[in-house]
Amino acid sequence: xxxxxxxxxxxxxxxxxxxxxxxxxxxxxxxxxxxxxxxxxxxxxxxxxxxxxxxxxxxxxxxxxxxxxxxxxxxxxxxxxxxxxxxxxxxxxxxxxxxxxxxxxxxxxxxxxxxxxxxxxxxxxxxxxxxxxxxxxxxxxxxxxxxxxxxxxxxxxxxxxxxxxxxxxxxxxxxxxxxxxxxxxxxxxxxxxxxxxxxxxxxxxxxxxxxxxxxxxxxxxxxxxxxxxxxxxxxxxxxxxxxxxxxxxxxxxxxxxxxxxxxxxxxxxxxxxxxxxxxxxxxxxxxxxxxxxxxxxxxxxxxxxxxxxxxxxxxxxxxxxxxxxxxxxxxxxxxxxxxxxxxxxxxxxxxxxxxxxxxxxxxxxxxxxx
Numbered sequence: 572x573x574x575x576x577x578x579x580x581x582x583x584x585x586x587x588x589x590x591x592x593x594x595x596x597x598x599x600x601x602x603x604x605x606x607x608x609x610x611x612x613x614x615x616x617x618x619x620x621x622x623x624x625x626x627x628x629x630x631x632x633x634x635x636x637x638x639x640x641x642x643x644x645x646x647x648x649x650x651x652x653x654x655x656x657x658x659x660x661x662x663x664x665x666x667x668x669x670x671x672x673x674x675x676x677x678x679x680x681x682x683x684x685x686x687x688x689x690x691x692x693x694x695x696x697x698x699x700x701x702x703x704x705x706x707x708x709x710x711x712x713x714x715x716x717x718x719x720x721x722x723x724x725x726x727x728x729x730x731x732x733x734x735x736x737x738x739x740x741x742x743x744x745x746x747x748x749x750x751x752x753x754x755x756x757x758x759x760x761x762x763x764x765x766x767x768x769x770x771x772x773x774x775x776x777x778x779x780x781x782x783x784x785x786x787x788x789x790x791x792x793x794x795x796x797x798x799x800x801x802x803x804x805x806x807x808x809x810x811x812x813x814x815x816x817x818x819x820x821x822x823x824x825x826x827x828x829x830x831x832x833x834x835x836x837x838x839x840x841x842x843x844x845x846x847x848x849x850x851x852x853x854x855x856x857x858x859x860x861x862x863x864x865x866x867x868x869x870x871x872x873x874x875x876x877x878x879x880x881x882x883x884x885x886x887x888x889x890x891x892x893x894x895x896x897x898x899x900x901x902x903x904x905x906x907x908x909x910x911x912x913x914x915x916x917x918x919x920x921x922x923x924x925x926x927x928x929x930x931x932x933x934x935x936x937x938x939x940x941x
Contacts, residue, residue: 572598572940575656577606577647577671579622579664581759581788582835584608586686586732586929587662591616593933604654606647607662609789619650623790644670651675658940661705662686669700676704683707683936687726691718698722707939709932712876713922729931730924733835737820737842738926745821750782750811752825753899756840758832759788761795766852767832768796772803773892774830774899775811781827786836787816828902830895837871837882841916846902846909848895849873849884876922881915 574594578587588610591603595615605616612618620643648671651659658681661668665688675682687710690697698719701708708726710716716728757768768785775783785796796814804812815822819836823829823843831837833851840847849871869875873882883898885891901908 572600572658572937573602573604573654573656574658574660574940575604575651575654576611576616576660576662577664577668578608578611578662579606579667581608581622581790583662583664583686584610584622585736585835587611587660588614588616589732589736589929590660590662590685590933590936593929594937597933597937604650604656619647621790640667643667647671648674651680652678656680658683658936660685660936663688665689665697669697672704673700676706681706681940683709683939685709685932685936686711687715687719691715695722698724707935709935711928712872713924714876714878727935728924729935730926730928731838732928732932733838733842734920734923734926735929737839740820745815745818745825750780751827752822753778753781753783753903754786754822754826754829754831754840754845755783756786756819756829756831756836758834758836759790761791763832764788764791764795765799767850768799769803770850770852770890770892770895771830772799772812774896775804777892777896778899778903779811781811783812784822784826785812785814786819786822787814789816828899830899833870833884835872837873838876841873841882841919844913844916846912847873847882848898848902849882850890850895851884851886852890853887873916873919877915877919879915881912881919 576587578584584607587607591611591614594601603616605611605618606620607616607618608622659675661672661684663686672682682705684705687708702724710726710728711731716726719726755771757764757771787793787796793814800812823840823845826845829840829845829847831840831847831849833849837847837849851870870884870886871882874880885894
């Protein structure tokens, strides 16, 4: 079997890499041609385009890069025609994949969408497009099956693959400091790091007894981070900040608390049991448009899955030094708040189902594709 897999960011690369590993167990001769990253390549995929070339965040940013995006779409279509896969697997990344899926349908190639786009948050009408051009939808969040049922779309829920990844990750060997650690997780795209990291670094001087450790994204050079740490911190405070790459889970094992950019990392942090503050800030225009379109009460996966405010969210104008300091101090010192948050984390894990999501997804895809 020949599988063409399209993922457009770090989390998609992670989940698609584990899907590739499980598919190879079922079919040792399977071939994988991919849009993704280093993890998919390490798992055995041939990378056509790296996600670092694809990551545009926000409405205005997309408009600024629209020519590049359309060039990539045309290239992807031609590449699929030339390679002639037996099946195409779309991994989240809806802005791009929703333009490729109808084309794949016209070619008569089987299409599977693994990890649903967030149609439950905005543009619910896109469900009709998904129904029309995607042969099989596999979802990983517990409320998504019920959501799609309202649209008469029968989807398959396999559980969340993060449970496998976290449970199988080795015990930490990371040695960063003798001080207690606060993790800074500013995201995986340069655009969001450039916005989020300076805000996070502003509170370093407020917590001199802690070591702040940045979880570096694998696709971003260390020099990119250092331009912010050098600009924001006096020499003495700079010694309280370091960067690690490929060690995010080890970092979270050691962390007393974390400041996290909204995304998959908020869920990873919660599943490690780390009290967190969730942050998000976009351009003024992007945020205004998002406010008009997005229909959910929360932005973090933790709160969305639990359908309540478990972790505090600092969004747009609320994301400032005073608020980050206040929230961080609370999740470091307020024992009642910490205890309540960790109880909610335990319930969150239960809601996400049993381990084995990647294996179940691979089996479903393998059986459907044959």
